[in-house]
Amino acid sequence: MKKNIQDYIAELNSAQKEPTLHKEGPMIVIAGAGSGKTRVLTYRIAYLMSEGVDAFNILSLTFTNKAAREMKGRIAAIVGNSEAKNLWMGTFHSIFAKILRIEADKLGYPSNFTIYDTQDSQRLISSIIKEKGLDKDVYKYKQVQSRISSFKNSLITVKAYYQNGELQEADAMAKRPRIGEIYQEYVERCFKAGAMDFDDLLLRTNELLTRFPEVLAKYQNRFRYILVDEYQDTNHSQYLIVKALSDKFQNICVVGDDAQSIYAFRGANINNILNFQKDYHGVKMYRLEQNYRSTKNIVEAANSVIEHNKTKLDKDVWTHNEDGGKIKVNRLVTDGEEGRYVASSIFENKMEHQLNNGDFAILYRTNAQSRAMEDALRKRDIPYRIYGGLSFYQRKEIKDVLAYLRILVNPADEEALKRVINYPARGIGQTTLEKLTITANHYKRSIFEVMQNIQKLPELKINSGTRTKLDNFVTMIQSFQIMNQNANAFEVAEHVAKKTGLLQELKKDGTPEGVARLENIEELLNGVKDFVEEQKELDGTTGSLAEFLEDVALATDLDQDTGDDDRVALMTIHLSKGLEFPYLYIVGLEEDLFPSAMSMNTRSELEEERRLFYVALTRAEKQAYLTYTQSRYRWGKLVDCEPSRFIEEIDEKYLEYLTPIHERRYKPMIDADIFGEVDKSKLRLKKPVSGTPPKRFDSEAASRKLRKIKPGGGASNTANNLGTTLEAGNIVEHIRFGKGKVVRLEGVGGDKKAEILFENGGLKKLLLRFAKLNVI
Ligand code: ATP
Numbered sequence: 001m002k003k004n005i006q007d008y009i010a011e012l013n014s015a016q017k018e019p020t021l022h023k024e025g026p027m028i029v030i031a032g033a034g035s036g037k038t039r040v041l042t043y044r045i046a047y048l049m050s051e052g053v054d055a056f057n058i059l060s061l062t063f064t065n066k067a068a069r070e071m072k073g074r075i076a077a078i079v080g081n082s083e084a085k086n087l088w089m090g091t092f093h094s095i096f097a098k099i100l101r102i103e104a105d106k107l108g109y110p111s112n113f114t115i116y117d118t119q120d121s122q123r124l125i126s127s128i129i130k131e132k133g134l135d136k137d138v139y140k141y142k143q144v145q146s147r148i149s150s151f152k153n154s155l156i157t158v159k160a161y162y163q164n165g166e167l168q169e170a171d172a173m174a175k176r177p178r179i180g181e182i183y184q185e186y187v188e189r190c191f192k193a194g195a196m197d198f199d200d201l202l203l204r205t206n207e208l209l210t211r212f213p214e215v216l217a218k219y220q221n222r223f224r225y226i227l228v229d230e231y232q233d234t235n236h237s238q239y240l241i242v243k244a245l246s247d248k249f250q251n252i253c254v255v256g257d258d259a260q261s262i263y264a265f266r267g268a269n270i271n272n273i274l275n276f277q278k279d280y281h282g283v284k285m286y287r288l289e290q291n292y293r294s295t296k297n298i299v300e301a302a303n304s305v306i307e308h309n310k311t312k313l314d315k316d317v318w319t320h321n322e323d324g325g326k327i328k329v330n331r332l333v334t335d336g337e338e339g340r341y342v343a344s345s346i347f348e349n350k351m352e353h354q355l356n357n358g359d360f361a362i363l364y365r366t367n368a369q370s371r372a373m374e375d376a377l378r379k380r381d382i383p384y385r386i387y388g389g390l391s392f393y394q395r396k397e398i399k400d401v402l403a404y405l406r407i408l409v410n411p412a413d414e415e416a417l418k419r420v421i422n423y424p425a426r427g428i429g430q431t432t433l434e435k436l437t438i439t440a441n442h443y444k445r446s447i448f449e450v451m452q453n454i455q456k457l458p459e460l461k462i463n464s465g466t467r468t469k470l471d472n473f474v475t476m477i478q479s480f481q482i483m484n485q486n487a488n489a490f491e492v493a494e495h496v497a498k499k500t501g502l503l504q505e506l507k508k509d510g511t512p513e514g515v516a517r518l519e520n521i522e523e524l525l526n527g528v529k530d531f532v533e534e535q536k537e538l539d540g541t542t543g544s545l546a547e548f549l550e551d552v553a554l555a556t557d558l559d560q561d562t563g564d565d566d567r568v569a570l571m572t573i574h575l576s577k578g579l580e581f582p583y584l585y586i587v588g589l590e591e592d593l594f595p596s597a598m599s600m601n602t603r604s605e606l607e608e609e610r611r612l613f614y615v616a617l618t619r620a621e622k623q624a625y626l627t628y629t630q631s632r633y634r635w636g637k638l639v640d641c642e643p644s645r646f647i648e649e650i651d652e653k654y655l656e657y658l659t660p661i662h663e664r665r666y667k668p669m670i671d672a673d674i675f676g677e678v679d680k681s682k683l684r685l686k687k688p689v690s691g692t693p694p695k696r697f698d699s700e701a702a703s704r705k706l707r708k709i710k711p712g713g714g715a716s717n718t719a720n721n722l723g724t725t726l727e728a729g730n731i732v733e734h735i736r737f738g739k740g741k742v743v744r745l746e747g748v749g750g751d752k753k754a755e756i757l758f759e760n761g762g763l764k765k766l767l768l769r770f771a772k773l774n775v776i
């Protein structure tokens with residue numbers, strides 16, 4: 001018999017029932033991990049609908065689109081699919097991108113505006129810095145981008161920046177007095193290109209709601225019930241949107257856990273949750289204490305760690321679940337060994353308890369740590385999936401195809417145009433592009449418009465040969481636009497991939513990498529096809545290219561999960577928020593890595609790291625493992641490691657040491673808050689690791705490379721088993737540094753080292769015991 005809403009509510013405990021059945025007015029649920037906050041939110045929506053609230057009047061904001069999809073699925077199971085379909089549910093970015101498209105003209109934007117991803121923003125900022133003749137070592141484009149992003153998240157517009165002496169002074173002190181100018185140019189260029197970056201989606205929504213009271217009224221009336229999950233991680237801009245929209249009906253329901261606030265570094269403001277009661281009138285506060293997710297050992301261990309934070313709300317979290325096994329702590333010599341241990345432990349647990357791969361997750365502090373885990377899992381033939389890292393849509397070949405699609409939807413899109421105007425090569429050089437850019441900036445028009453009007457702009461001094469090439473490009477894009485009026489998104493995308501020469505270019509390449517890229521494009525086209533079909537099922541339309549591009553632009557790192565195959569999950573702790581796994585491995589628990597070396601200067605930074613550890617540990621349902629190594633390659637150097645203070649902060653009675661913990665050498669934390677702002681260099685307890693910063697490591701590409709180079713070989717050819725014959729002159733491949741030539745060898749046995757000149761120019765001495773080298 002089909003369950004009705006009452007059956008579902010009967011599954012809740014009494015503390016959960018109250019917020020679920022809460023009538024009107026503002027409410028907040030503050031509760032620890034695994035206590036059912038997300039479940040309450042989900043059931044509450046179903047309950048409201050069963051009480052006659054129209055799905056169109058409910059807005060629910062989640063941390064990922066995947067979480068929204070899952071929630072919608074659950075609600076659909078309770079109230080029926082046709083009703084649930086109409087709910088507005090998604091991340092802040094995806095929901096407000098939709099609203100901005102509807103209202104774009106009010107802000108002077110086209111409704112087909114492009115969404116610039118972080119890379120697009122960085123590229124644009126980098127060209128502005130260059131155009132202004134600024135020193136790129138002082139004005140580092142990534143830093144400038146993150147500064148501009150933080151302005152936007154605090155709603156500091158260009159005008160507000162220029163009115164704020166303090167901000168300008170801070171930039172001048174940092175020897176970057178022209179940040180304001182870059183900010184202004186960046187905003188203008190985005191506007192001219194009909195593009196919004198991620199932060200604009202929130203900033204412009206705020207602008208829309210403030211400048212146009214009738215628009216605000218429209219959405220206030222529409223979204224009579226607003227619900228927000230993970231409220232502790234909202235930033236100022238998000239806070240204001242929620243505040244404005246809920247102002248009329250005050251039916252705002254937020255759930256969160258201050259102990260799980262982990263995005264302060266990106267502007268999230270923990271005060272949003274702490275001040276909620278002050279922001280609304282007559283707030284009803286609910287607390288949940290019973291954890292349903294984890295064993296007693298895990299719940300109590302997590303409580304004992306978070307106790308060390310001073311800034312927190314007091315909470316009791318307990319569980320009726322069984323005690324479970326103690327948390328296993330293991331010390332390994334290197335990260336390679338750590339990977340092998342985790343892989344074999346997963347293997348053994350699988351055998352012993354008859355588990356699936358999907359019952360396991362490996363969490364780490366930084367993306368780079370996935371490599372050792374991947375190597376080990378591969379060797380054991382354990383399927384895994386990495387979340388985050390270089391996402392599919394960030395791959396070069398995919399971005400190339402998407403760039404063409406973006407131009408045809410919005411020809412003003414400057415970054416997309418620059419990306420492919422001469423790719424595949426069609427003889428349009430850098431000088432021509434620069435001339436076009438300068439002219440476009442001068443007339444405040446898009447580059448594409450300048451290209452369309454070249455004959456009227458003799459001052460451009462472009463010769464007739466180049467002009468023909470530019471004309472051909474314009475004609476090609478226009479032909480795509482014409483096709484797009486009648487054909488569906490898949491047909492257009494396929495046509496574009498062929499006609500632009502992208503496919504031919506990769507076919508010509510013929511290398512294993514080229515083949516892999518070709519396969520990726522095929523995969524992208526499959527994705528467009530799926531999108532078209534899905535859309536047809538959903539609302540009978542075929543789905544436009546513009547809608548597809550929006551989906552892609554806003555896919556969060558977790559959204560790649562199709563959930564249809566059985567794999568071990570690998571991800572950073574930041575991404576694991578809200579999720580749960582029966583068996584959990586938290587790796588790399590070492591001082592300077594976790595807590596991160598960058599976060600040990602003030603108490604508040606350290607407390608955020610501790611909350612991150614709390615989030616990690618509370619993802620575990622049945623069994624948790626903590627591992628650390630004695631030495632690890634960091635930024636190309638082998639460094640000695642010490643166990644993380646977080647291990648020691650767990651009450652010992654919940655731990656089982658598989659190896660004796662070795663001595664801790666760090667000094668206790670200096671309470672920086674007492675001294676106010678402190679000189680960070682003096683506070684640093686250990687010498688910072690020098691060397692080049694870590695590159696985002698495309699592990700999949702690297703592993704593909706290794707597999708392709710030595711078919712069927714791989715592991716047996718690695719030189720880190722010392723028996724391998726390695727001599728001067730050998731060409732080797734290192735998983736991180738790429739190809740190189742062995743210059744000389746020195747030392748014997750376990751101390752044997754190879755000096756290798758890598759193709760990228762670096763000369764490195766590597767200890768063979770640790771180095772992962774493939775002899776080619
Ligand atoms: P987090 O802080 O990690 O986001 P949360 O508070 O949102 O956690 P949920 O994810 O909603 O917690 O719930 C944790 C787990 O406990 C889920 O598997 C959920 O289905 C289960 N659960 C919650 N409440 C109950 C209940 N009353 N009976 C049985 N299981 C429950």
Ligand code: MG
Nearest residue numbers: 037038039578
């Ligand atoms: Mg949750």
